[in-house]
Amino acid sequence: MFARILIANRGEIAVRIIRACKEMGIKTIAVYSEADSNALHRYLADEAVCIGKAQAADSYLNIERIISAALAYKADAIHPGYGFLSENPILAEKCMENGIAFIGPDAATMNRLSDKAAIKRIAKEAGLPVIPGSDALENAEEAINEAERIGYPVMLKARSGGGGRGIRAVYSSSELSSLFPIAEKESETAFGDKALYIEKYITSARHVEVQVLADEKGNAIALGERDCSVQRHHQKMLEEAPSPLLDNSKRSEMLLKSEEAVKHMGYTGAGTLEFLLDKDGNYYFMEMNLRLQVEHGVTEILTGIDLVKWQIRIAAGIPLSFTHDDVRQNGSAIECRINALTPGTVKRIHIPGGPFVRFDTYLEPGTDIPPFYDPLVGKLIVYTKTREEAIRKMKAYLCELVIDGIETNIDEELRILTNPDFISGDYDTSLLEGA
Numbered sequence: 001m002f003a004r005i006l007i008a009n010r011g012e013i014a015v016r017i018i019r020a021c022k023e024m025g026i027k028t029i030a031v032y033s034e035a036d037s038n039a040l041h042r043y044l045a046d047e048a049v050c051i052g053k054a055q056a057a058d059s060y061l062n063i064e065r066i067i068s069a070a071l072a073y074k075a076d077a078i079h080p081g082y083g084f085l086s087e088n089p090i091l092a093e094k095c096m097e098n099g100i101a102f103i104g105p106d107a108a109t110m111n112r113l114s115d116k117a118a119i120k121r122i123a124k125e126a127g128l129p130v131i132p133g134s135d136a137l138e139n140a141e142e143a144i145n146e147a148e149r150i151g152y153p154v155m156l157k158a159r160s161g162g163g164g165r166g167i168r169a170v171y172s173s174s175e176l177s178s179l180f181p182i183a184e185k186e187s188e189t190a191f192g193d194k195a196l197y198i199e200k201y202i203t204s205a206r207h208v209e210v211q212v213l214a215d216e217k218g219n220a221i222a223l224g225e226r227d228c229s230v231q232r233h234h235q236k237m238l239e240e241a242p243s244p245l246l247d248n249s250k251r252s253e254m255l256l257k258s259e260e261a262v263k264h265m266g267y268t269g270a271g272t273l274e275f276l277l278d279k280d281g282n283y284y285f286m287e288m289n290l291r292l293q294v295e296h297g298v299t300e301i302l303t304g305i306d307l308v309k310w311q312i313r314i315a316a317g318i319p320l321s322f323t324h325d326d327v328r329q330n331g332s333a334i335e336c337r338i339n340a341l342t343p344g345t346v347k348r349i350h351i352p353g354g355p356f357v358r359f360d361t362y363l364e365p366g367t368d369i370p371p372f373y374d375p376l377v378g379k380l381i382v383y384t385k386t387r388e389e390a391i392r393k394m395k396a397y398l399c400e401l402v403i404d405g406i407e408t409n410i411d412e413e414l415r416i417l418t419n420p421d422f423i424s425g426d427y428d429t430s431l432l433e434g435a
Contacts, residue, residue, distance in 0.1 A: 006031065012361050012379065017079050030045035030049075133198060134146040204279045207229045215318070333383045360381070363377055
């Protein structure tokens with residue numbers, strides 16, 4: 001097992017990883033930017049080092065400085081969290097070159113599976129149904145030819161996109177022709193890669209993802225699914241597990257096929273297979289996230305399995321100690337993402353407590369919310385025996401949660417929970433359109 005882990009991240013996920021390491025008896029090293037000089041993760045870690053200015057490019061995205069910090073503080077491993085460098089094969093490669101374990105898939109696996117078009121081919125080989133789409137496109141003319149082959153509407157996507165960014169719905173050839181150069185430029189600016197591809201746009205779709213753990217011994221276990229269909233501008237707002245859309249037969253089929261696909265890929269670590277489901281209940285593999293998901297807590301509170309600890313164990317070569325049949329799937333869990341709508345300083349915070357509720361956050365009185373990073377400041381997660389109870393419980397705890405000094409989206413989350421379509425479970429990714 002590792003003795004010292006450097007956490008190459010910030011905010012609530014850095015705090016989450018540090019706490020898991022403390023429970024495992026592992027020393028932690030935090031990195032922070034000048035903007036995060038008073039951040040909670042800096043003080044919770046055993047040691048901390050400033051790696052640059054506020055801009056992410058000068059700190060949390062600076063591979064050289066992160067590797068230098070890991071070497072200087074004698075880290076055995078680096079945990080990248082999510083976002084930033086979590087799916088960057090260069091960081092994984094640099095870790096290997098310097099004798100540092102990377103808590104995630106290796107560089108070769110990342111390169112093989114991060115190409116959105118390539119992974120669809122691999123998933124299809126593994127027996128998963130995939131959304132019709134294209135490889136990386138050379139120009140707008142090729143995009144138009146592919147779109148006409150697939151049939152409009154289509155989604156124009158950045159090959160290196162993620163987190164709902166770099167996506168556009170396109171309904172005609174003329175629209176695609178005008179949007180293509182704009183999307184290329186935006187993709188290159190945001191991701192350093194201008195490559196685009198298209199896939200069939202499934203209307204009235206549900207977004208459902210399957211969480212998996214896979215070890216170096218070839219074991220792969222699906223820990224259930226999460227319904228992530230409540231989105232605004234392709235950004236997830238609320239997640240729940242299990243999905244109210246799936247019956248037991250369809251769920252079992254998706255989980256078992258996901259396990260077989262992960263084995264076929266030769267993947268190790270925590271990963272998430274994302275699917276779109278059409279109005280007839282047909283499911284299509286969309287992409288795979290090669291890291292811990294923001295919404296991993298939904299699966300943890302539902303199953304009782306600590307995903308962060310298992311990421312660390314798998315990276316240390318420890319095989320999974322449970323089977324598919326050991327995974328608890330009963331009950332209902334909901335997570336609401338709490339986002340800061342403005343930068344500022346937290347003046348007061350009250351975090352609700354009680355059985356089967358958790359609030360993953362880095363906030364405390366005096367915490368500065370800088371404008372440089374993702375606006376997520378916390379995740380409120382609840383678990384109960386039924387979905388109806390989970391909705392009531394989440395509403396009660398959202399009403400109790402107090403964060404003074406900054407504007408948040410708490411009121412919007414409450415509106416979602418009182419939406420009749422959400423309450424019925426009969427909703428899709430268009431739920432918040434026009435709201």
